[in-house]
Amino acid sequence: MSRSRPDYANFLQWLNISDGEDDPLAILACSGGKRETDSLTVFPSPEPDSSGQYELYFFAHGLRYLPKSAIERINRLEATEKLWLAHEFQNPYDSQALDFLQKWGKG
DSSP states (O other): OOTTSTTHHHHHHHHTOOTTOOOHHHHHHHHTTOOTTOSOOOOOOOOOOTTSOOOOOOOOOOGGGSOHHHHHHHHTOOTTOOEEEEEOTTOSSOTTOEEEEETTBOO
């Protein structure tokens, strides 16, 4: 998005990018660079912090296929909750889809 657009500041806020940190690669890493006409998405390479923990920001896809109760639970997620990545082998839309599981069970 061009910096001259009136909604540029809102776009940065939506991506959780601070003023002065809006270099094109930072924006690409946060936004994924995907447009409706694109056939690929870019994700930043996860790297551990000084304590060996990983933090990765990304957009979730396919939420429209989840039941309402799952969406409600997603909306209540806290920043400190632990999630694990798992394959969704029985996903009728995409057998290679990935899902996040909570520590004490799905959803």
